[in-house]
Amino acid sequence: MSASPALIAAWAxxxxxxxxxxxxxxxxxxxxxxxxxxxxQRAGIGPEAVDAVVIGNALGAGGNPARMLAxxxxxxxxxxxxxxxxxxxxxxxxxxxxxxxxxxxxxxVVIAGGVEAWSRAPLRHHRPLHVGxxxxxxxxxxxxxxxARDPDLLQSAADHAAQQHITRVQQDAYAVQSHQRAxxxxxxxxxxxxxxxxxxxxxxxxxxxPERAARMPLAVQGAADAAASTNxxxxxxxxxxxxxxxxxxxxxxxxxxxxxxxxxxxxWLASASVGADPGTxxxxxxxxxxxxxxxxxxxxxxELRAIELHDAFAVQGLSFCSxxxxxxxxxxxxGGGLARGHPIGxxxxxxxxxxxxxxQQDAAPGARGLAAVAGAGGIGAAVIVxxxxxx
Numbered sequence: 071m072s073a074s075p076a077l078i079a080a081w082a083x084x085x086x087x088x089x090x091x092x093x094x095x096x097x098x099x100x101x102x103x104x105x106x107x108x109x110x111q112r113a114g115i116g117p118e119a120v121d122a123v124v125i126g127n128a129l130g131a132g133g134n135p136a137r138m139l140a141x142x143x144x145x146x147x148x149x150x151x152x153x154x155x156x157x158x159x160x161x162x163x164x165x166x167x168x169x170x171x172x173x174x175x176x177x178x179v180v181i182a183g184g185v186e187a188w189s190r191a192p193l194r195h196h197r198p199l200h201v202g203x204x205x206x207x208x209x210x211x212x213x214x215x216x217x218a219r220d221p222d223l224l225q226s227a228a229d230h231a232a233q234q235h236i237t238r239v240q241q242d243a244y245a246v247q248s249h250q251r252a253x254x255x256x257x258x259x260x261x262x263x264x265x266x267x268x269x270x271x272x273x274x275x276x277x278x279x280p281e282r283a284a285r286m287p288l289a290v291q292g293a294a295d296a297a298a299s300t301n302x303x304x305x306x307x308x309x310x311x312x313x314x315x316x317x318x319x320x321x322x323x324x325x326x327x328x329x330x331x332x333x334x335x336x337x338w339l340a341s342a343s344v345g346a347d348p349g350t351x352x353x354x355x356x357x358x359x360x361x362x363x364x365x366x367x368x369x370x371x372x373e374l375r376a377i378e379l380h381d382a383f384a385v386q387g388l389s390f391c392s393x394x395x396x397x398x399x400x401x402x403x404x405g406g407g408l409a410r411g412h413p414i415g416x417x418x419x420x421x422x423x424x425x426x427x428x429x430q431q432d433a434a435p436g437a438r439g440l441a442a443v444a445g446a447g448g449i450g451a452a453v454i455v456x457x458x459x460x461x
Contacts, residue, residue, distance in 0.1 A: 075173035077334035080113040083317035086410040092269040093314040094189040099138040102185040102316035106143040121177035122150035126160025126184035128415040129191035158445035161419030178326035183318035184416035213447030227383040232292025241308040241384035242283040252405025308384035313411030317419035340365035341453040352386040354450030362452040375437035378421040380407040418443035435459040
């Protein structure tokens with residue numbers, strides 16, 4: 071049995087459905103509850119064994135989606151329930167907090183991950199300051215107190231592309247590859263996906279060619295792009311679309327695995343939740359990945375068998391690879407966030423589920439992998455796991 075304080079006995083996710091798609095009528099707990107029940111079945115334990123649920127959620131606008139999920143999935147009333155909101159990092163951060171609960175003795179078995187029902191997200195308004203004023207609708211909250219350090223996320227990505235001379239052609243080629251890989255591996259992904267509303271495959275990936283990509287409309291141009299000698303604008307293809315979905319893992323201590331007869335398939339080696347420059351938040355994933363690698367006692371990305379990055383933008387994936395000495399082909403081998411879509415609070419957890427399946431199905435015992443994600447406000451999260459011997 072591994073010396074890790076947290077062993078991973080099972081994992082599962084829903085398909086990722088675009089905004090207004092197959093999950094458009096479902097609340098967060100209605101998407102995640104079938105995934106949680108499937109998780110228990112895969113692990114071979116009953117709901118009474120679960121001590122806590124920790125869920126990442128970004129758009130629920132309050133309440134406690136984790137408690138709603140625990141009750142909807144018929145977990146015992148005594149089950150603790152914590153909801154985490156670190157925007158795009160929520161899913162991975164929730165799992166890291168669950169590991170902390172196991173390590174500190176607060177729980178022996180925890181289900182953790184993320185869920186987002188973007189299609190059912192509440193409409194948000196700022197309350198009027200004065201009598202007679204009308205509420206002001208807003209799309210997103212502030213992520214930094216200084217507006218100068220809180221750019222529009224899409225504009226920030228475009229500005230970074232222009233500054234680093236990452237061309238639209240390069241971005242679109244990266245995105246086309248993501249869609250192609252996702253389509254090629256739909257059958258491989260089927261086992262990790264729980265069917266909900268008749269959907270058991272990610273609905274967004276499309277058959278694309280470079281010629282079709284070149285005809286996709288422009289989304290935004292970087293501030294420095296007008297003076298650049300090449301076109302570094304961001305097309306709609308190079309952005310991860312709004313989406314609904316859920317992803318969960320079942321974590322347990324070594325003692326709980328022995329007591330319950332759980333068969334752990336992977337061990338949690340290290341994680342990192344970091345802050346970075348809020349002006350270019352997409353870079354925080356690479357900062358978190360480097361720190362997680364260090365905490366795991368590894369010296370090079372070459373020691374990793376698989377790497378999953380939730381790439382909200384193609385320029386993010388390209389920058390991540392450049393900073394860490396990777397070829398773009400080395401990450402997201404079966405398609406990434408650009409092909410799936412972006413269920414914000416679940417995206418990091420989806421990346422981890424993808425990683426765990428790849429290690430289980432396509433790597434030798436002892437193989438290690440990394441999942442990473444960046445979030446608004448300049449935060450990042452990353453985790454390194456290891457496939458266990460004999461699994």
